[in-house]
Each structure stands twice: as C-alpha cells, then as structure tokens.
Amino acid sequence: GENVEQHPSTLSVQEGDSAVIKCTYSDSASNYFPWYKQELGKRPQLIIDIRSNVGEKKDQRIAVTLNKTAKHFSLHITETQPEDSAVYFCAASIYTDKLIFGTGTRLQVFP
Amino acid sequence: KAGVTQTPRYLIKTRGQQVTLSCSPISGHRSVSWYQQTPGQGLQFLFEYFSETQRNKGNFPGRFSGRQFSNSRSEMNVSTLELGDSALYLCASRLQQGANYGYTFGSGTRLTVV
Numbered sequence: 001g002e003n004v005e006q007h008p009s010t011l012s013v014q015e016g017d018s019a020v021i022k023c024t025y026s027d028s029a030s031n032y033f034p035w036y037k038q039e040l041g042k043r044p045q046l047i048i049d050i051r052s053n054v055g056e057k058k059d060q061r062i063a064v065t066l067n068k069t070a071k072h073f074s075l076h077i078t079e080t081q082p083e084d085s086a087v088y089f090c091a092a093s094i095y096t097d098k099l100i101f102g103t104g105t106r107l108q109v110f111p
Numbered sequence: 112k113a114g115v116t117q118t119p120r121y122l123i124k125t126r127g128q129q130v131t132l133s134c135s136p137i138s139g140h141r142s143v144s145w146y147q148q149t150p151g152q153g154l155q156f157l158f159e160y161f162s163e164t165q166r167n168k169g170n171f172p173g174r175f176s177g178r179q180f181s182n183s184r185s186e187m188n189v190s191t192l193e194l195g196d197s198a199l200y201l202c203a204s205r206l207q208q209g210a211n212y213g214y215t216f217g218s219g220t221r222l223t224v225v
Binding site: 034036042043044045046049089097098099100101102103104 | 144146153154156159167169201213214215216217218219
C-alpha cells in the first residue's frame with residue numbers, strides 16, 4: 001500500500017527565513033497531495049493541496065512543488081512568522097482511496 | 112456553515128470496556144473518515160464511509176468498527192479497550208470520495224484508557 005515519508009521531523013528557523021519540508025510517496029498512482037497544519041491542541045487544517053497534473057502551486061507565502069518522476073513533493077514557507085509554528089503533515093492518496101499521512105514536521109519559528 | 116462536530120471531546124474509560132464516538136460531518140458532505148492520532152504513530156487511517164458503506168479500511172484489529180447513517184453522521188466503536196487505544200480520534204469529512212475533494216477535520220475525541 002501507499003507509504004509517505006516526511007522529513008525533517010523537527011525544523012527550527014529564525015523569523016523571516018524560509019522553511020522547506022519534504023515528502024516522498026511510494027505509489028506512483030497517487031494523484032492528490034494535501035498539506036495540513038496542526039497547531040497545539042487544535043484540529044489539522046488544510047493549508048494547500050496539489051494534484052498530479054500540476055507541478056507547482058502558490059498561495060501567498062506558501063508553495064508546494066511536485067516531482068512525479070522522483071515521487072517527491074515539498075512545502076515551502078517564505079518569510080516565516082511566529083504564527084507559522086505548528087506541526088505540518090503531508091499526505092497522499094490515489095483517486096477514491098484513503099488519505100495516507102506523513103509522520104509530521106514540528107516547525108518552530110523564533111522571533 | 113457548521114464544521115465537523117465530534118462528541119464527546121474527552122472520554123476516560125477502563126480497560127476492557129467499550130466506547131462509541133460520534134461524528135457529524137459538514138452539511139452536504141457524504142464521506143466520513145476516521146483517524147487515530149498518537150505522538151509516536153502520527154495520523155493512522157481507520158476507515159472511510161460513503162453512502163452508509165465502508166469504502167476503505169486501515170490496518171486496525173476488528174475491535175475497531177464503525178458505521179454511517181443515512182444523514183451521513185458516523186459513529187466508531189472500540190470494544191475491549193486496551194491501554195494502547197489511548198489517543199486522539201479524529202473524524203474528517205469531504206464532499207465526495209475522490210482526489211478533487213480535501214478533508215475537513217473535526218476537533219477530535221481524546222480517549223484515555225486507564
């Protein structure tokens with residue numbers, strides 16, 4: 001079945017710097033790749049997603065890139081702010097199949 | 112528009128007991144999925160229901176079961192509770208199954224087994 005690996009498990013950056021989180025998926029048939037942000041004690045919230053027919057997608061300070069050949073996708077956060085501090089999860093799914101999550105990255109942004 | 116509602120928010124049970132958790136999806140959403148979240152294992156998929164039928168199932172023992180009603184509300188049940196079942200159980204709904212539809216999560220039910 002599908003497996004998603006996520007790195008790094010923790011990431012500390014200075015406010016204003018960029019942060020990059022990387023994920024690798026195992027099943028080449030995967031076609032949907034969302035990213036979720038979970039703040040402490042709160043529910044995971046969808047922040048951006050990308051489908052297999054697109055290589056890159058941006059939304060203000062957040063961007064996601066997809067390399068189907070290498071089966072990699074990445075989350076890029078620019079000009080990080082303290083409120084970006086949270087756990088970020090990548091996920092992958094195939095058509096109507098279940099969403100499989102990575103193990104999460106704890107991002108800390110220091111002022 | 113109301114979000115995904117899970118009840119109860121917190122639950123404490125004793126080993127060997129059983130528990131039922133409830134999830135009301137966003138109005139109009141027909142697909143409901145359940146996930147178990149623990150610090151060590153992350154978000155583990157339990158099952159997904161669509162139109163009252165289980166469409167996908169994760170690698171959990173038969174003690175974990177669920178169902179969906181005609182109004183799309185879903186329940187999950189865990190029988191013969193074990194200490195290792197202590198976790199945050201998250202419900203997520205989406206409009207339909209399929210890659211064009213993202214999940215919206217509820218706030219979860221935190222289950223503690225003592």
